Amino acid sequence: MTIDPQQLSDAARNSKAWPYEEAKRLAKRYPGGKDGPVIFETGYGPSGLPHIGTFNEVLRTTMVRHAYEELMGYKPEDGRTRLIAFSDDMDGMRKVPDNVPQPQMLAEHLGKPLSRIPNPFDTDDESFAAHNNAMLRRFLDHYGFDYDFISAADRYNGGAFDEQLRNVLRNFHAIMGIMLPTLREERRQTYSPVLPISEKNGVVLQVPVEVVDADAGIIRFTDHEGETIEQSILSGKSKLQWKVDFAMRWVALGVDYEMSGKDHTDTVVQSGRIAQVLGGRRPEGMIYEMFLDANGEKISKSKGNGLSIDEWLAYGSRESLAFYIYREPKKAKNLHVGAVPRAVDEYWQFRGNYADQPLDKQLGNPVHHIHGGKVPSATLPLTYGLLLNLVSLPGVQDKHIAWKFVQRYAPGTSPESEPELDELIGLAVNYARDFVVPGLERRAPTEMEAKALADLDAELAGVDPATSAEEIQNIVFEVGKRYEFASLRDWFRALYETLLGSEQGPRMGSFIALYGVEESRKLIAEALESAK
Structure with missing residues (x-):
């Protein structure tokens, strides 16, 4: 437009x-x-x-x-x-x-x-x-x-x-x-706005100088050998x-x-x-403001405590890095690999909203500035967070295998037709391999959780594989309501910890639709077996 x-x-x-x-x-x-x-x-x-x-x-x-x-x-x-x-x-x-x-x-x-x-x-x-x-x-x-x-x-x-x-x-x-x-007393004794470059050894000299002829560009100084030198500062013979x-x-x-x-x-x-x-x-x-590391300390090249651009781009898109950099430039931000997933998903969320926004909202949307006003219209059928959950599972930690699940979830997609999605799947595989999988540990469900999981399995047994993520999400909700969890949040945390091995996770309806009903039932069976 x-x-x-x-x-x-x-x-x-x-x-x-x-x-x-x-x-x-x-x-x-x-x-x-x-x-x-x-x-x-x-x-x-x-x-x-x-x-x-x-x-x-x-x-x-x-x-x-x-x-x-x-x-x-x-x-x-x-x-x-x-x-x-x-x-x-x-x-x-x-x-x-x-x-x-x-x-x-x-x-x-x-x-x-x-x-x-x-x-x-x-x-x-x-x-x-x-x-x-x-x-x-x-x-x-x-x-x-x-x-x-x-x-x-x-x-x-x-x-x-x-x-x-x-x-x-x-x-x-x-x-x-x-x-x-603005200088300490010791520094005042040697300070000069002009630094002559020694004609003897080529070194930029930190010595006080005297102006001999401003129009001719001539100064006088005492060099490292104690010799008084008159020298032009022009044409590469000095540095300020x-x-x-x-x-x-x-x-x-x-x-x-x-x-x-x-x-x-x-x-x-x-x-x-x-x-x-x-x-x-x-x-x-x-x-x-400056970037901080994961511990809130100022990033220093000499310390090597920062995140390099290559490290970010191993796990997140260039646009996600631009999005992270755009936000709140006058506020110190932690720049570490843990910031990548959220930045990726927020970038795509803002990009998905852009086309339907009035002009004033578009100009306040970060993607307008990231893309110089030429924001691509393509959107993603699923989030980076959901991809991370998928490719963290045994047997799915491979880009080509992950694509089979994605194509079932979003028919008509392919690496050729969706290059940005293809890139994102590869980045998610990298992130999951390096930072998610090593920390995953599925726990056994409690007695009540096991009953709820068995109930969910029975409900899923009658679900058509083509059932929408939203309908499956409603089923998961309804099952959780039947049991005495302190809140539904505890029900979902139990699902994440027993099925995925993590304290946090995706919308379970979306995950089950992506991973597959039968595959998800196998996860439930494994969790129930661990409770025996």
Whole structure:
């Protein structure tokens, strides 16, 4: 269905969904519109490989970009917005990462810009940073992001940042006035907004500097050997301190929007003040909360306590990860494998509701932002949770076997006609194998539970295999009402624990319809046998 752009724009202005709230602040930044494209930026440090935080930031920024286009009535092909993926590959390597080859070779180049460190990987990339930049671009391309890649090294070395570097020297004392009060006394003694790169050993030097000639880009400093050096900072001969670098980059590239994690709150404030000194403006941007691990601790790459994007995608779809990332960005969330099943099912629930919702509700639906307004119409005949219960059973822990049950439950489906369902079955098999089956332990029913199970078996004996899940659910309800369970919840818990080996489970009507009446009766027979 094609929506009138003006109608969409009006609805977007009234929407409270967070991407539109961010977009509205951008719209206020340029009440009459901007002459050139509105620039969105995400930053990446190529000292390591792309990870789930990279995906998180690019995805959320892309959502705001799309929301802004809808708000303003722009079409993507008009080129009125642009997303820059910026690699800070002029940063000096502070330590050798744990997960890279040839660590001893890399250790010999500590302190040098990442773009000037040899490539330890078995690839043709010319440097360590070039390899990781290529990984980033493949990563972003794989997920279909629309972006322009910019390398800090290319801009520094090629002279594109030279005018802003001169600008930093012209405003050297004002920048020092912003930064020094934020530093410890010891750090103040060595701090400089500009980090010269030694012409002797190629290391990014952390030394105080003196401005000799701002317009010529000349500074003076004492190097590691005690020699006083006068050197240009232009054309790749220096690197700015990171808070100053943020500000310079915002001004040089005309960045209008960049979001940051909560741990960079102070950076955003100080860099914003420096950007103003340089004659620019701090970009708009959301401060988002950080992900936590299963124990509620902040995720750290060095600790390895987080969930990688590959780990999520081994058990859940890409859309489910996008759904999880979309929800409540300003609230800390636990990112662990146990969050996958719920995220998958909630994504499909919201997607199933989308087509029948009025426009204002659609714009508040997470799937609108996940799919850039082009939400697929296909739905699923069953939930991921139900699939997990199915493929956790003995003899069904195989994708091809699971499909036989699914096709009986949903005639006319096939791996070819339902590729998303096919993917989901495979993911459910993975999750059940690794996290569900090892913890399953069916208990024997109590005396009353055994009577109720026998009663349910007798009722199912007369049920046609084609009976609907809803009708079977009613039968299960009615059987439970005949016995003195404290509540029907206890009846269903007994079914889960004695038949499936878990404290929680699916709607039993749906499960029996999927697994099959006769197969379900065999589960009941096994439970009754264990009670003898």
